[in-house]
Amino acid sequence: xxxxxxxxxxxxxxxxxxxxxxxxxxxxxxxxxxxxxxxxxxxxxxxxxxxxxxxxxxxxxxxxxxxxxxxxxxxxxxxxxxxxxxxxxxxxxxxxxxxxxxxxxxxxxxxxxxxxxxxxxxxxxxxxxxxxxxxxxxxxxxxxxxxxxxxxxxxxxxxxxxxxxxxxxxxxxxxxxxxxxxxxxxxxxxxxxxxxxxxxxxxxxxxxxxxxxxxxxxxxxxxxxxxxxxxxxxxxxxxxxxxxxxxxxxxxxxxxxxxxxxxxxxxxxxxxxxxxxxxxxxxxxxxxxxxxxxxxxxxxxxxxxxxxxxxxx
Ligand code: MTE
Numbered sequence: 001x002x003x004x005x006x007x008x009x010x011x012x013x014x015x016x017x018x019x020x021x022x023x024x025x026x027x028x029x030x031x032x033x034x035x036x037x038x039x040x041x042x043x044x045x046x047x048x049x050x051x052x053x054x055x056x057x058x059x060x061x062x063x064x065x066x067x068x069x070x071x072x073x074x075x076x077x078x079x080x081x082x083x084x085x086x087x088x089x090x091x092x093x094x095x096x097x098x099x100x101x102x103x104x105x106x107x108x109x110x111x112x113x114x115x116x117x118x119x120x121x122x123x124x125x126x127x128x129x130x131x132x133x134x135x136x137x138x139x140x141x142x143x144x145x146x147x148x149x150x151x152x153x154x155x156x157x158x159x160x161x162x163x164x165x166x167x168x169x170x171x172x173x174x175x176x177x178x179x180x181x182x183x184x185x186x187x188x189x190x191x192x193x194x195x196x197x198x199x200x201x202x203x204x205x206x207x208x209x210x211x212x213x214x215x216x217x218x219x220x221x222x223x224x225x226x227x228x229x230x231x232x233x234x235x236x237x238x239x240x241x242x243x244x245x246x247x248x249x250x251x252x253x254x255x256x257x258x259x260x261x262x263x264x265x266x267x268x269x270x271x272x273x274x275x276x277x278x279x280x281x282x283x284x285x286x287x288x289x290x291x292x293x294x295x296x297x298x299x300x301x302x303x304x305x306x307x308x309x310x311x312x313x
Pocket of ligand 1: 076230232
């Protein structure tokens with residue numbers, strides 16, 4: 001993201017017909033969510049099918065990105081900066097079990113919890129979300145997981161908990177670029193304001209396409225924040241901290257003028273090195289317009305009432 005201008009961003013590409021659907025379709029339901037059945041099973045060998053996944057009303061009625069693309073075009077810098085490499089390098093190296101998540105900081109009930117217990121209190125559900133990378137490509141992905149808010153509530157965040165900080169595993173044996181790519185301040189970190197984390201759209205994914213997350217997608221547990229650029233959706237989480245001050249995050253620390261803390265999808269605020277007005281949906285040729293808050297404005301715009309989104313980008 002930082003080092004190279006993505007090859008996808010070509011000014012010569014033409015504006016597509018307005019083929020996107022209205023954001024009202026977010027809650028429209030529909031068949032898209034279950035269209036994956038035909039391709040399920042193509043997941044890497046380590047993936048296991050997940051039982052008792054409830055249908056949810058959180059779907060977009062848009063064509064799903066293929067399982068092949070979702071799991072072979074990845075950003076996972078702990079393995080490579082090349083998008084086709086995490087699928088080759090992460091499976092086998094990343095050990096998603098046993099896995100614990102430590103929750104600490106400004107909360108009444110801190111603890112270290114086995115990942116399976118971490119999500120057990122909520123029923124697994126499928127959510128079909130748009131996924132918009134800051135590099136101007138996008139996908140539509142059927143995630144499986146649980147809403148983040150109720151999981152966090154169990155740890156009883158206190159009155160000083162204003163933000164939530166997330167951290168990826170730090171282990172160069174499992175994540176080799178943590179030893180070799182020294183320009184990055186490992187471990188990968190991200191953060192949300194507490195009210196963002198509690199928003200019903202914020203999601204903890206443990207699977208996609210009906211199966212457990214493949215390593216390259218952030219096994220065994222990752223964040224999904226669909227109205228923000230994809231880099232906020234931190235993979236392979238081992239620690240969550242309730243904090244009073246805005247926490248440092250990897251991309252913001254590296255290049256604050258390029259990657260803001262909020263990083264809400266916003267077609268009117270360009271990245272200093274490329275436009276954010278359009279995006280290329282993986283699997284499609286023509287670009288499509290990028291939607292404010294990635295099409296989730298009706299749900300999330302209220303979180304930012306009164307804020308200057310040019311300044312707090
Ligand atoms: N989390 C970790 N730990 N390391 C990463 O390199 N990349 C981010 C985000 N989470 C990243 C990460 C970026 S830039 C994006 S766009 C998404 O993961 C990519 O998710 P995907 O590979 O499942 O599409």
